[in-house]
Amino acid sequence: MADKITEEQTQHIAGLAKLELKQAELPEFTQQLNDLLKMLDTLEKVDTTGVEPTYTVTDQINVTRKDIAEDWGERDALLKNAPDTSDGLIKVPAIIDESEDE
Amino acid sequence: MNYLNKDLNSLHQMLVNKEISAVDLVKGTLSNIKDTDQEIEAFNNLNDRALEDAKAVDARGIDANNILDGIPLALKDNIVTKELPTTASSNMLKNFTSIYDATVAKKLSDLGSINVGKTNMDEFAMGSSTENSAFKTTHNPWDYSKVPGGSSGGSAAAVASGEVPVALGSDTGGSIRQPASFTGIVGMKPTYGRVSRWGLIAMASSFDQIGPLTKNVFDNALVLNAISGHDDHDSTSSEKEVPDFTEHIQDGVKGMKIGIPKEYVNKLAPDVSEAIQNAAETFKKLGAQVDWVSMPNSKYGVTAYNALQTAEASSNLERFDGIRYGYRASDAKTLDELYIKSRSEGFGDEVKRRIMLGTLSLSYDNVDKYYKQAAKIRTLIINDFKKVFADHDLILSPTSRVTAFTIGVEDQDPIEMYMNDILTIPANMAGVPAMSQIAGFSNSLPIGMQLMGKPFDESTIYKAGYAFEQNTDFHKQTPKMGGK
Numbered sequence: 001m002a003d004k005i006t007e008e009q010t011q012h013i014a015g016l017a018k019l020e021l022k023q024a025e026l027p028e029f030t031q032q033l034n035d036l037l038k039m040l041d042t043l044e045k046v047d048t049t050g051v052e053p054t055y056t057v058t059d060q061i062n063v064t065r066k067d068i069a070e071d072w073g074e075r076d077a078l079l080k081n082a083p084d085t086s087d088g089l090i091k092v093p094a095i096i097d098e099s100e101d102e
Numbered sequence: 103m104n105y106l107n108k109d110l111n112s113l114h115q116m117l118v119n120k121e122i123s124a125v126d127l128v129k130g131t132l133s134n135i136k137d138t139d140q141e142i143e144a145f146n147n148l149n150d151r152a153l154e155d156a157k158a159v160d161a162r163g164i165d166a167n168n169i170l171d172g173i174p175l176a177l178k179d180n181i182v183t184k185e186l187p188t189t190a191s192s193n194m195l196k197n198f199t200s201i202y203d204a205t206v207a208k209k210l211s212d213l214g215s216i217n218v219g220k221t222n223m224d225e226f227a228m229g230s231s232t233e234n235s236a237f238k239t240t241h242n243p244w245d246y247s248k249v250p251g252g253s254s255g256g257s258a259a260a261v262a263s264g265e266v267p268v269a270l271g272s273d274t275g276g277s278i279r280q281p282a283s284f285t286g287i288v289g290m291k292p293t294y295g296r297v298s299r300w301g302l303i304a305m306a307s308s309f310d311q312i313g314p315l316t317k318n319v320f321d322n323a324l325v326l327n328a329i330s331g332h333d334d335h336d337s338t339s340s341e342k343e344v345p346d347f348t349e350h351i352q353d354g355v356k357g358m359k360i361g362i363p364k365e366y367v368n369k370l371a372p373d374v375s376e377a378i379q380n381a382a383e384t385f386k387k388l389g390a391q392v393d394w395v396s397m398p399n400s401k402y403g404v405t406a407y408n409a410l411q412t413a414e415a416s417s418n419l420e421r422f423d424g425i426r427y428g429y430r431a432s433d434a435k436t437l438d439e440l441y442i443k444s445r446s447e448g449f450g451d452e453v454k455r456r457i458m459l460g461t462l463s464l465s466y467d468n469v470d471k472y473y474k475q476a477a478k479i480r481t482l483i484i485n486d487f488k489k490v491f492a493d494h495d496l497i498l499s500p501t502s503r504v505t506a507f508t509i510g511v512e513d514q515d516p517i518e519m520y521m522n523d524i525l526t527i528p529a530n531m532a533g534v535p536a537m538s539q540i541a542g543f544s545n546s547l548p549i550g551m552q553l554m555g556k557p558f559d560e561s562t563i564y565k566a567g568y569a570f571e572q573n574t575d576f577h578k579q580t581p582k583m584g585g586k
Contacts, residue, residue, distance in 0.1 A: 010458070017416060017461045018441040019454055029455065030565050032516055039405055039517060043475045045520075046402055046482070053477030054484060056308045057294045057533030058337070059557075063337035077201040083430035094423055095437045 004034050103128025104138070104264035106580045110169055113267065117164045117172050124164070124172035124216065131174040131218055135265045137171040141246055143238045144260040148181045148219040149186050155216045164214075171214035175268040178257045179220040180227055180303040181312065183207050186217075190303045191235035193223045194422050194429045194448035204301020205336070206270060206329045213328055218266060221256030225450045226419065227305045229253050230280055230522040231512065234452045239509060242285060243581040244547055248506035251281030254315065258285040261315050262581060265406055268316050268325050272302055274309045275407055276501075276526025279538035282315055282540040283501035283550020286540040286576070288322045288567070289315045291526075293558045294533030295340035297326075298333030306414035307338075309407075309530040318577055319539060319567040323347035326560060334573070347561055351568045354480055356389030358566060359494045363397040366499035366525055374500050377542030377549040381570065382498065388569055395494065397445045397486040402479045403527040404520055409463045409476035416460025422448065440533050455516060480531050487532045491556045496566055499525055501538040501550035525552060535560045539567050549575070 005013075010030040014021050019027055075088070084091040103126075105113075116122045132148065139145055149155075152174070159172045174451055182188045182200035189195045203211065211217065224234035232240045232255025242248040243263035250259040254271025258281030261269050273291035277312045282289025290313045297312045304310060314325035325345040330344040362382060367375060382392045399521035424444025431443030449457070463472040490497060502525060511519050529536035534557055541551035551570075555563040 012460050013465075014454070015442075016421075016465075017457045018438075018445050019449070019457065020442050021454075025451075029451075029458070032455060033458060033462070035517055036408065036455075037462070037497075040409055040459075040463070040472050043402070043405055043409065043479065044471060045328045046399075046475070046479055048475060048478035048482070051478040051481050053474055054480040055477055057484070058338040059295055059340055059342070060338055065334065072201070073211055074201045078426075081198055081427035083424065083428075090426060093434055093437055093440055 005030065005037065103127065104134050105267040105317065106264035108267065109318055110173065110267060110324055111251070113173060114169045118166045118572065124156040124159040125153065127172060128152050128174050128216055128218065131266065135218065138263055139266055141241060142243060142259050142263050142265070143218045143240050144221050144256040144263065144265060145176070146189055146191060146222050146237060146256070146574045147186050149217050151185050152216050152218045155211070159214050159216070168213055170210065170328055171215070173215045173268065174218045175210065175215050175265055175270070176219050176221050176257060176260050176266045177207060177217055177269065178254050178271045180223060180225055180272060181207055182301040182303065183217060188220065188222060188303070189237070190226050191223045191237055192448065192453070193236045196429065198427055200301070202301065205298040207301065209329050211342050219269050221254070221260055221269060223256055224253035224452070226303065226453050227253040227274055227277055228415070228452050228456055230276065230519055232256060232281070233509065234450060236450055241509070242506045244286065245458050245506065246451050247306045247508055248547065249284065249509050251284035251506065253277040255281045256313050258282055258287060258289065261285070261317060264580070267494060268314060270312055270329070272310055272312050273530065275411060275521040275530050278313045278315060279501050279536060279550070279552060280522060282538040284506040284548065286548030287315055287317055288319050288537065288539045289313065290322050290326060290537040290560065291529060291535065292330065292560055293325060293535045295338055296330050296535070296558065296560070298331070298336040298339045300333055300335035304418040305420060306411040309411060319564055319571050320348060320351060322537070323351055323564045324413060341481065342453070342558055345561055347564050350561060350565050353565055354388060355385055355566050355569045358390040358494045358496065360385055360390050360392045360498050360564070360566070361395035361490050361494040362392065362398065362498050363490070364394050365397055365400050369503055370500060371504050371544065373467040373542065374503060374505070374549050378498070378551060381541045381551050384570060384573055385498070385566070386572060390566070391500070395490045395497070395524030397490060399479065399482040400485050400528045403483060403531055404524050406476035406479040406483070407527045407531060408459065408520060409472040410480065412456045412460030413463040413473050413527050414460070416457045416464065419453065419457055426450070452516070483528055484532045487528070487534060495555070495562050497554040499552045499554070501525060501552040505549055529554050533557060535563055537563050537567055539571065542576060
């Protein structure tokens with residue numbers, strides 16, 4: 001049985017998925033994650049010796065196609081969904097945090 | 103116009119005979135929805151252009167050989183459309199409009215059917231009550247204080263209340279069948295690969311399937327005819343030929359072998375148990391052989407599913423980053439902050455919970471213990487199905503152990519909520535087709551029965567479901583609200 005995860009670990013896991021929990025949310029999320037992990041821990045009890053894992057149930061294996069670019073001609077419509085644009089481009093905050101270099 | 107007592111064939115005849123035009127039908131549908139939906143709250147958005155689409159159909163004339171021509175229908179709000187927003191009932195996508203139509207949406211509109219709106223759901227299809235919507239709570243037409251089930255609860259409530267004759271839903275762990283069960287209608291989760299998911303907002307890609315919700319079995323088969331088939335845009339969609347699902351639907355169940363897994367009738371509400379026994383008797387009377395079978399690994403289904411589905415969902419939902427589309431937090435100073443704030447503000451709690459559990463399931467320390475072990479258990483569950491289907495045509499069970507529960511009762515406890523899907527998850531694990539239809543009532547709430555079939559054998563499910571419907575009258579009853 002795995003050790004219980006702490007509130008710090010919960011915040012760490014959230015961070016891995018680019019999420020941040022509010023301090024007030026942490027106790028409940030931590031409790032729920034621990035309950036769910038307790039549930040997942042029961043999987044270990046099932047004997048799966050020699051059993052192959054199944055990751056998909058499709059009957060289509062190795063579907064290939066020619067790698068041809070298609071121009072949908074929908075640039076303007078696509079940009080309409082972007083939260084912030086400028087001159088036909090999507091605007092984002094600074095990618096390089098200069099303070100980290102100091 | 104409501105559709106409580108009208109099937110697709112009778113609507114089609116009215117259109118062909120010009121007793122009614124497509125415009126009349128759409129006008130009547132929209133005005134009824136505006137009325138009914140004040141209490142049901144099945145729709146997130148109505149289609150402003152539906153009337154224009156109907157005019158176009160009338161202008162070229164109804165095709166007498168195309169049963170869906172001019173028929174109004176609804177789509178679950180995770181199926182993208184150009185004509186109106188697709189939100190997945192999430193603040194993340196509140197203002198999102200796709201630049202293309204999902205394959206199923208395009209197939210239906212090419213056939214002349216008219217999309218009147220997008221239906222409410224649990225956010226990103228995560229839930230089994232439709233209470234996890236960021237926008238509204240949909241009510242069960244049979245009792246407004248009850249949930250309609252989920253995650254396709256809006257689609258189910260729209261059909262059950264007679265707002266539309268047909269709606270599409272999606273089913274990852276039971277999200278078509280459980281709401282169909284709770285609202286007393288027919289919901290089919292087709293075989294994995296039967297229907298293209300191009301344009302379905304992905305939740306767990308090795309499980310997700312789109313399928314029809316309808317008032318009766320025959321209509322359901324007609325709609326599946328229309329949306330099935332290979333699509334180059336979804337490489338998991340099968341190249342197998344699509345039969346006409348109505349062709350042998352009237353052939354009856356004589357000589358059919360139906361198994362009831364003894365593990366599926368544990369802990370049932372007493373009325374549910376009785377309804378399934380009665381259903382078994384009905385099938386026997388009609389000439390089918392019904393016996394007990396064993397599917398011992400099904401009991402691990404919910405847990406293994408939670409390890410796999412959350413892992414897949416956490417990966418699928420990485421794309422919501424606040425950059426190209428969707429919600430963007432307003433005050434982020436760096437790119438990393440923009441990701442974190444947008445996702446933390448845009449996603450609801452259940453979505454966060456599943457992303458975090460999935461992240462854990464896939465993490466270096468846990469991937470063998472959780473994700474891979476669950477994938478092996480998936481193999482064991484598939485083997486259970488193979489064993490039963492070696493000498494049975496169908497598997498019969500309840501769809502849910504209970505009838506519709508009260509709004510607000512279970513949404514505080516995630517594990518309790520996950521257990522709702524215990525009888526529906528195995529079909530998703532194995533990719534087999536499964537359908538829910540009404541098989542009785544408990545305190546005026548519908549009870550659902552589930553029929554599961556061999557891969558790509560939806561026809562046999564429809565055949566048995568149709569025979570059951572012809573010999574029972576549960577499906578003819580309409581919710582109280584219908585009398586208004």
